[in-house]
Amino acid sequence: MTFRFLLLIALLFGSITTDAQKKSDKKIIKRLKADINFLASDALEGRRAATDGEMKAAAFFVEKYKKEKISPYQPDYVHPFNFVYGKEIANSTALSIDNHSLKLHTDYFPLPFSGSSSSTIIHEVYPDILEKDNIWLMPLYNSKEEADNAHFDFEKQMHDKAIVAQKQGALAVIFFDNYGAKYPPSFQAKSETESVEIPVLFITHNAYDTLLSGNNSTLEFSLQVNINKSERTGHNVVAMIDNKAPYTVVLGAHFDHLGYGEDGNSTYRGTDKMIHNGADDNASGSAGLLQLASWIKSKKLKNYNYLFIHFSAEELGLLGSKAVVKQLGLDSNKIAYMVNMDMIGRLNDSTHGLTVGGVGTSPVWGQFIDHGKKDFKIHIDSAGIGPSDHTSFYQQGIPVLFFFTGIHHDYHKPSDDADKINYKGELSVLKYIYSIVEVMDTRPKPLFTPTKQTLVGKTKFKVTLGIMPDYTYENGDGIRVDGVTEGRPAIKAGIKVGDIITQIGDYKVLGMQTYMEALGKFNEGDSTTVKIIRDKKQKTLKLSFK
Numbered sequence: 001m002t003f004r005f006l007l008l009i010a011l012l013f014g015s016i017t018t019d020a021q022k023k024s025d026k027k028i029i030k031r032l033k034a035d036i037n038f039l040a041s042d043a044l045e046g047r048r049a050a051t052d053g054e055m056k057a058a059a060f061f062v063e064k065y066k067k068e069k070i071s072p073y074q075p076d077y078v079h080p081f082n083f084v085y086g087k088e089i090a091n092s093t094a095l096s097i098d099n100h101s102l103k104l105h106t107d108y109f110p111l112p113f114s115g116s117s118s119s120t121i122i123h124e125v126y127p128d129i130l131e132k133d134n135i136w137l138m139p140l141y142n143s144k145e146e147a148d149n150a151h152f153d154f155e156k157q158m159h160d161k162a163i164v165a166q167k168q169g170a171l172a173v174i175f176f177d178n179y180g181a182k183y184p185p186s187f188q189a190k191s192e193t194e195s196v197e198i199p200v201l202f203i204t205h206n207a208y209d210t211l212l213s214g215n216n217s218t219l220e221f222s223l224q225v226n227i228n229k230s231e232r233t234g235h236n237v238v239a240m241i242d243n244k245a246p247y248t249v250v251l252g253a254h255f256d257h258l259g260y261g262e263d264g265n266s267t268y269r270g271t272d273k274m275i276h277n278g279a280d281d282n283a284s285g286s287a288g289l290l291q292l293a294s295w296i297k298s299k300k301l302k303n304y305n306y307l308f309i310h311f312s313a314e315e316l317g318l319l320g321s322k323a324v325v326k327q328l329g330l331d332s333n334k335i336a337y338m339v340n341m342d343m344i345g346r347l348n349d350s351t352h353g354l355t356v357g358g359v360g361t362s363p364v365w366g367q368f369i370d371h372g373k374k375d376f377k378i379h380i381d382s383a384g385i386g387p388s389d390h391t392s393f394y395q396q397g398i399p400v401l402f403f404f405t406g407i408h409h410d411y412h413k414p415s416d417d418a419d420k421i422n423y424k425g426e427l428s429v430l431k432y433i434y435s436i437v438e439v440m441d442t443r444p445k446p447l448f449t450p451t452k453q454t455l456v457g458k459t460k461f462k463v464t465l466g467i468m469p470d471y472t473y474e475n476g477d478g479i480r481v482d483g484v485t486e487g488r489p490a491i492k493a494g495i496k497v498g499d500i501i502t503q504i505g506d507y508k509v510l511g512m513q514t515y516m517e518a519l520g521k522f523n524e525g526d527s528t529t530v531k532i533i534r535d536k537k538q539k540t541l542k543l544s545f546k
Contacts, residue, residue: 048259
């Protein structure tokens with residue numbers, strides 16, 4: 001057999017392989033498009049945690065795993081979890097003016113920091129007269145410029161005035177929009193503003209025009225207000241390839257998004273109610289997880305078990321991943337490593353920038369970063385703690401990797417749609433991730449190494465404490481510590497997981513807002529004290545921001 005003939009055979013085989021690969025890639029891209037288009041469709045209304053849209057997405061994943069013949073985990077695919085997130089207005093809340101009943105949210109709403117009234121308050125109000133033992137009726141804005149200012153802090157303004165009214169003996173305070181604000185106030189469910197003792201409500205401009213404008217006579221107000229903690233149920237989806245191996249690999253991606261932006265985490269500043277479809281964040285990662293599961297199943301990787309988890313309530317503070325870690329007892333005794341994908345759908349065709357996080361959590365990860373450099377310009381983040389669900393696993397002593405193609409203009413906006421996904425780019429990211437998983441299937445359980453927390457440019461503080469707050473803790477008596485970072489002020493002061501921080505220096509901590517306000521009072525190098533509750537006992541610890 002001549003060399004020329006052998007070369008011809010090799011070239012022909014290579015051509016056939018290339019053509020087959022192209023057909024396979026097209027098929028996968030078609031599948032990714034279909035999956036992302038469904039998950040990011042208006043029919044799912046933004047997949048907000050604990051909604052029908054979330055449940056439709058969960059049912060979609062279940063059907064996909066059934067089709068792949070990948071089994072549920074213990075014993076169902078769907079794993080519900082309960083959580084408290086923010087506040088909600090009770091159905092008993094009501095307001096009427098001169099026997100005209102106002103519509104909640106359309107005509108008025110109570111502020112989230114409002115005190116409750118256990119019984120209906122009926123009282124006559126004299127406009128422009130603020131007296132003790134009366135309901136105070138007050139304009140919110142001092143000028144049209146204030147009303148049209150997108151940065152006007154309406155909640156702080158109403159809170160500050162309500163405190164004054166409370167001290168002066170007001171029974172309740174009702175603010176009204178006297179100008180027709182360009183950016184009108186809305187109920188902020190996740191508000192951390194300290195509660196007042198008296199009811200505080202806001203009346204819209206239309207209701208003001210109809211019932212209050214130009215009215216100089218006495219008015220009879222009837223109101224009842226009740227603000228409750230918002231208790232909700234989210235749903236994680238968990239599937240497993242059980243190879244009866246001693247250790248399990250977790251591959252995960254969150255699938256929840258912002259709904260209509262009700263939880264206050266949207267960057268959209270328009271006034272129209274719009275669905276946030278979250279194609280990149282994180283339909284891209286969710287669809288990618290399905291593809292990885294399909295590859296692992298078809299390639300029959302055997303040396304580890306493989307757990308595929310679609311997390312909910314990530315957007316509310318990693319609540320789904322925290323819940324599933326606790327529910328399933330996922331720790332370093334069972335889990336070899338964890339891979340997380342969050343926003344992998346916007347690979348830039350020019351820069352090919354890909355962020356890989358968690359690289360410092362095991363010494364083995366470095367070899368794979370080099371492997372990826374031929375296809376991507378890789379930005380390395382060594383930290384195990386980051387703004388996504390891998391954090392919940394790192395805190396259990398598990399090596400993690402986090403893949404992310406970057407923030408963009410459509411982040412947390414209604415414009416994050418499926419037609420903006422770079423499907424070829426996402427496929428290349430998925431192939432890279434799979435290549436790591438495939439090689440790791442031949443390797444022993446990777447060694448875990450703790451990392452320092454990196455500051456990711458979102459903080460506005462001169463100092464940090466170095467804790468991971470428990471966002472599910474809503475008791476109003478401080479913030480609960482869910483994790484502490486090596487080498488940071490908290491751990492040096494002796495703060496531990498489970499402690500409740502109630503005061504930093506002279507500044508009381510009631511929740512996340514007051515915690516952030518307290519941190520803002522200190523500079524690097526300052527020393528003070530921190531008060532905590534541990535095992536129902538108060539302790540005072542020395543704290544240094546050096």
